[in-house]
Amino acid sequence: MTYDFIIVGGGSSGCVLANRLSANPNFSVCLLETGGRNQSNLVKTPIAIPLLFRIPKYNYGYETPVQINQANRQIYNPRGRGLGGSSAINAMLYVRGDRKDYDDWAAQGNEGWSYDQILPYFKEIEHQERIHDQYHGTTGELNVTDSRSNHPIGKEFIDAATSLGYPFNPDFNGEKQTGVGYYQVTQKGGQRHSAADAFIHPLQNSKSRKNLTVLSYSRVEKIIFEGERAVAVRFQQSQLLEADKDSFKTVELRASKEVLLCAGAIHSPQLLMLSGIGPKEQLDALQIPVVKEIQGVGKNLQDHVDVCLVNQQKRSDLISILPSSLWWLGTQAVEYFKSKRGAFTTSLVETGGFISSKGLDQRPDIQWQFIAGAMDDHGRNLKMYGIQGTTLHTCILRPKSRGEIRLMSADIATPPVIDSNMLSHPDDIRLMVEAVKLSRQVLQQPPLSLGNIKEIFPGEQVQSDEQIAAFIREKSNNIYHPVGTCKMGIDDMSVVDPTLKIRGLTGIRVIDASIMPNLVSGNTNAPTMMIAAKGADLILSDYT
Structure with missing residues (x-):
């Protein structure tokens, strides 16, 4: 056909x-x-x-x-x-x-x-x-709309950031990206x-x-x-x-x-290479007939490297499996099924911002995404659901590290090699260290800090630049934005x-x-x- x-x-x-x-x-x-x-x-x-x-x-x-x-x-x-x-x-x-x-x-x-x-x-x-x-x-x-959830701790995050001089931005997609606010x-x-x-x-x-x-x-x-x-x-x-x-x-x-x-x-x-379009050495290694040699296929892989700062909190209306949270989530489930409102409409990331490590009036190079729950390892660390806490995703916006996609086999059912190569450029780890410091400042600022019990990640013992860098290497991930290949x-x-x-x-x-x-x-x-x-x-x- x-x-x-x-x-x-x-x-x-x-x-x-x-x-x-x-x-x-x-x-x-x-x-x-x-x-x-x-x-x-x-x-x-x-x-x-x-x-x-x-x-x-x-x-x-x-x-x-x-x-x-x-x-x-x-x-x-x-x-x-x-x-x-x-x-x-x-x-x-x-x-x-x-x-x-x-x-x-x-x-x-x-x-x-x-x-x-x-x-x-x-x-x-x-x-x-x-x-x-x-x-x-x-x-x-x-x-495209505003969230129907709007957890009150999100406003505490915004208030903590604005108290440090970061401007409130009602529209990250408008005239300027800079500032903190609510995500649409x-x-x-x-x-x-x-x-x-x-x-x-x-x-x-x-x-x-x-x-x-x-x-x-x-x-x-x-x-x-x-x-x-x-x-x-x-x-x-x-x-x-x-x-x-x-x-x-x-x-x-x-x-x-x-x-x-x-x-x-x-x-x-992956599909281009399997079809004979890509770096000749890769195609030859898997005996794939070359239709067109294009060295750039699979190269230039980029993603936002990200690390989570997690604080234990006193509140009982945060996402967890503790009895107090489960009661609250139960009431929210009822609201969702009745009117499609409340916490079950949450994107998890309701508030955040775009800031610069170089000053308040500079082009942002760091993004914040704040969550009303304790998260680790993409939400796969189930132990974290037993904690009442908050998470601040912190990523750098224009990383210099580059990875690549390679073939593992000539069968489309076999996943390709995703060699992300994040933090390979020294400028990326330096900026990530600064980003963690700036994130800590906000998390330690009232009104948000008033509910803090302790810092789980990185942990109070992590203070020097070398310790922060080690924490980043041990806990950083991507934030699901692969491009450029x-x-x-x-x-x-x-x-x-x-x-x-x-x-x-x-x-x-x-x-x-x-x-x-x-x-x-x-x-x-x-x-x-x-x-x-x-x-x-x-x-x-x-x-x-």
Whole structure:
């Protein structure tokens, strides 16, 4: 069977792209996704994030190799599985990054990607409930709103920070990013509003797009080329991809116009390499025929390195399994099921901010994400749920360390090597040490400090820069923002050009977070959807 466009990956970018391309009835579009529809109550209930992180149906749950710069630990990499991708399991924060992020992309030769040029795409897909100004849209599909939870300890965090001179910012996505405040979230009516909820499920439910085919449980194993033109994809289709391989049905679909790779910063380079596009030495080692040698495929991996500061608190209305908390959570469950309000609507991260280590009026280089609960190891350390406490995620916004994605085997079912290589650049560990110091200042400031019992992480015994650095290496993780592995640009290590076409090939583009030349200063979900909206325009301009 033949379609005009075949989209590989039904995550945040793939959902937006399928919506926009299929809006033209003259084009036939097929969206292929490895996982399922992701419409369960677990996915829809915001507070269920820690559970989603533990269920393979929704999360690939990758691990890096041992990382020598992080105390010889493997670093957990949750990635969303199913329609909506990671927007179906993430903390739902709507953050665009800083204006200069995009101006820097343009300065590197990526014409058309400056802040002023990409802002219309953020606005086009946004349905903003509260803020009506020149920075926001109100007619798009993606619902962006204030949290319906607003735990009172979040205000204590904000008050503690503003008492130190940090400005209150009512909109991190407006004129300035700097300051502390409340995060907005991608929710609708108190429930998660993933990319699939916004851009795909309404089309499926209304059956309004006869030219759009969405195939779940379809894992693409290879992009097929004729010469240097992508012409088809081969995929395995099964209702249970964990089943025995003999139960798979292998299918080929042809693309008359383009194959559009939207599989994300981990899977897009993996699939390109499995299809013969990438560093020749890697392909030769696995006896994969080379279609096009592109050294940059899989390189330039970036993520926000993050560490958690945890304090035990006197309060009884924090997330834990202690009897006092369970009683409070029970009342909140009733409120959620009655009116979709209260703590069960929490994104966990309700407040935070963007600050600079160089002074109050400088461009932010640190992000804070504050949680009304004690967390460790991505919420997987179950002992922490027996403590009434708070967590302050602290990450640096523009790390200099770079990692890479490599193939482990020629089988798509084998996860690739995710060598994150965080903290390999000395500037990153120096800034992280400063970030921990600044975070401690806020946590030790009233009114927040009045409820503190003791500091659990790093612990009061950790005081010198050397001790803080050791703590960071022992406890730091990523914050789930991998980008850059199919870099956009005009230099020799770039994989795609500014129109997102793979250099030296035809009939194929990459349209997802992997094309970011540099990591944006904040969460990556909203920027990834912006990339897809702009990518759709680039495609349509070639065919209409």
